[in-house]
Amino acid sequence: MPLGQRIWKTSNLSAATPTWTVSGTGIPDVPVNAFAIDPGNSQNVFAGTDIGVYSSVDAGLTWSSYSAGLPIVPVFDMVVHPVSRVLKIATHGRGFWQTTLGVLPVTFTSFTATARKNGKAYLEWYTASEYNNKGFELQVALKTSVNPVWKNVAFVTGSGTSTTPRRYGYEDAPTGGKKYLYRIKQIDIDGNFKYSEIREVELKDFDFGVYQNYPNPAANSTLIKYQVSEDANVSIILYNNLGEKIKVLVNEKKEAGIYQLEVNTSSLPVGKYYYKFVAGDFYNTKQLMISK
Template identity: 40%
Template sequence: GWNSFKFVPDQTLPVVNHTLLRDVAKVRWPARVTANATDNLGIRSVTVEYTVNNATPRSFALNLLSGSTYEGFFNIDTNQIGVGDSVQYRVKVVDNSTNYNTVYVPANGFSQFKIINTLGIVLVLDDDVTLSERSGEKGLGDRSTPLGLSANLFATTLSQEGYVVDNQPFATLDTNTLDNYDVVILSAGAKTAAMFDDLGKRTALVNFTKRGGRTLVEGGEVGYIYRVSGTTTDKDPNFRQEILQCSTWVSDMSTNGVLKKKMPGHQLFTMPHYVPDSLAFTGTTYGHRDANRIILNKPGIFKAGTWYPSYQDTAGIILYSPTNDPNNVRNMFFLFSIGTMSNQTVAAQLISNALNTLMQGGGPVPVELTSFNADTQNNNVFLTWTTATELNNQGFQVERKQANGQFVNAGFVAGRGNSLEPSAYAFTDKSLEAGKYTYRLKQIDFDGTFSYSNEVEVEVGTPTVFALEQNYPNPFNPSTVIKYSIPVDGLVTLNIYNTLGEKIKTLVSQVQKAGSYEVSFDASKLASGVYIYRLESGNFSSVKKMILNK
C-alpha cells in the first residue's frame, strides 16, 4: 500500500505579550511601543495601527530588536500632536502560515492614552521597607530613621514639581512597564542588607538604560554591596558597570564627612535651584554614606560630588553620559541616604535639580552608521547596514541612482528610534535591469531633519541561461511568487493553467530586457487544487506545478 498525507492549514495563533501604554508626557513624544511575539511557524509582521483623536488611520512597523522582542516609535512628529490629544492604538501580529493567522492586542477595539502636560513620568522603587534589613554583615544599622524616608522624599518633591510619580516597593516592579517611564529611581535609603536583590529585575533595568532609559540610584550602602574587590567580590558587574559606574569601595564615612561639590558649576547644583556646598548628614551609622571610586578610564563618567575632609579622591555623586557630555546625563548615583541629609529643603532642591538634569539627558545619541554594504544575486541588490547608536531615528530612505541618472527613492526601512545598542538593517531592491547602480541612505529623524550616508556602487549582471523557478511558498494560500530569468531581450509570456489545460490567467505578456524577474500570483478567487504555470520566451519553454491549499 501507499502512505498518504494531506496539507492542513496551520491554525495556531501567535502568542503576543504587550503592556498597554499609559498616558504619555508631551515631552517624551514619540512614545515607544514594545511587544513580545512568538509563533510555531515564525512571525511575518508586527504592526501598530493607530489614530489620533479618532481621525485618519495610521500605522508603523515594529522591528525585531532581539529574540522575540519587537520595538518601534509612533511615526508622527511632535509638532503634529499636542497636550489633550487622545491616541487610539492596537498591536497587530501576523504569523508566517498560509492562513496569515492574526492576533490583536487588545483583542477587541483599541486601547487609548492621552498626551498630558507634565514635566515627565517617574517611577520610584522603594527598597527600604523592612526594619530587619537595616542590619547587615557589618552589624546593626540605623533603626531610628523612618522606613522609606528617601523614597517618600523623592515622590513628594517630584509630585510638587509637576512630575507624574509612581511610588512602589522594588519587589513589586513589573519590568514590562519600564518603558512607560522617563526616569526610574532606585531608592535604598538607609538599608544595609543586599538591596535591589533580584537579578532578573536588575537585568531588565540594565536593558532599559541601554535603550536610553534614565536612572537615579540612591542609598548609603549600595556602593559597598555592589563593590568590586579583587577577583571574588562583584555581585553584579553588569548592573555596576552600566548603571552605578562605580568600582572599589573605600569607606563608610560613618563618623563624619560632608558632601562637597566637585563640579560646582554643573546644572545638578545650579538649575533650577542653587544647592550650597558642604552638605551634612544626621546619621552616623555605616548605612548613610559610601565612598567609592569610579570605573577607571571609562569615558563619560563624571565625579560630581566627593567627600570631605577624608577621601577627597572618591565619589559621593557619580554621573554618566554615554556621549561623554556632562550636560547630557543618563545615569546618576547618590552614594548616600538623601533622607538623612541634615537640611531636607536642600535635599529636595537637589532632587529637583537631579531630575531636571536627567530629563535633558539620555542623549543626544546620534545615529552613528558603522557599515553600509551592497551585494547582488540575479537582478536583486541586497543592502545591509549597521548602526552603533541612534537618537530619534524615524528610519532610512533607500535611494538608488543609475549611471548618469539622479537619485530616486527605492524604499524605506523604519529605524529603532532611540538605542544605545548596535542595530542591523537590510533592504532588497528587486528585479533590476542589468547595469551599474549607486545607493545611499537618507537617515531621517522624527523632526524631519536628515543626513546622507556614504555611497556604495554595485553592478547587476545579466543571466546566462533561461530559468523558471519553483514558486514560493508552495503549497500556498492565497498568493505565491514565481521567479524566472531570461538571458536575452525578447517577448515573455507567463500563463497559469488548470489541470484540464484551460488558461486561467496571464501574468506576463510583454517584451522584457535580459534579467531576472519575479511576479506575484493571487489565487484568492480560485478553488483549491493543482495548477500549472508555463514560461515561454523565444525557443525556450518551461512548465511547473503548484498547489493551492485553502
C-alpha cells in the first residue's frame, strides 16, 4: 500500500455514498489496528499501529509518533477516558499501558455585561469546554480613577467536565454608582483559578414609564411626564371613554431621557379619557379626567 494511505477519513458517513479521503500523512506503511478520538477535543485523534501509537492534532491531516516511553509493540485497542483524560492502550504481548493527556482548560468563548432597565446589569458568558470546573465567582467593582476594589456578588456552579459548549447568565443590581467593572473568577475543583477579561457597563437609572397627568381632573391643559430608558419609538394616544381615538399626542423616536408634554384640553368635552403610552415593547395606560 502506498505510504500515507493506511488511514482514510469521511465527514459524511451517514450519506448514501460517503466521501472518503486519504488522511494518513506521517503514518508509516504499517498496519493500523485501533483508533480513538479525544472526547474533549475531536481534533485530537490517536491511531494504534503495529509499532506503537501515533497522534494527530488536526483531525487526521498529519500524524506524529506518540510512543515516548512505550516499547515498539502492536497496539490492538485504545480509548480516551472522558473525565480523567487518560489514554489507555492494549498491546499484543506487552500488557496494558496508559498516559494522561493534557488537561482541558475552561475556555471562555464570550463574556458580556449589558445594562438593563431599573439599574441592573446582565452578565452572560459561554464556554467551549470545561475540565474539573467548580464554578464561576462573579465580581464587581465601581469604576474609579484609582485601582478598583473588587467584591464578590454571586457564585454560579460550573459543569464539572464538559466537552460541549455551555451558556451561563446572571443579573446583578449593584448600588452606589453608575459605571461598573465586572470580571469572572473561574475556580477549578482543586482550587486553582483564573480571571476572565474585564467588562465595563454603564447602568440606566430608570425604566420606560409614564406618570399620571397633572392636574387631574384638568380644565384647559394638563402635563404628562414620561421617561424612556433607551432609544425607542414612542407613542402617546388619547382615547375617549368608548375607546375611540381622539388625538395622537406623540409619535416619534425618542432618545433615552425624561420628557414632559403639555396637552391642550380646552376643546375636550367634560368626561373620562385615557392615554396610552407605548415605547418599544413597553406600554401603559392612564386615566385623564376633564372638568370645566
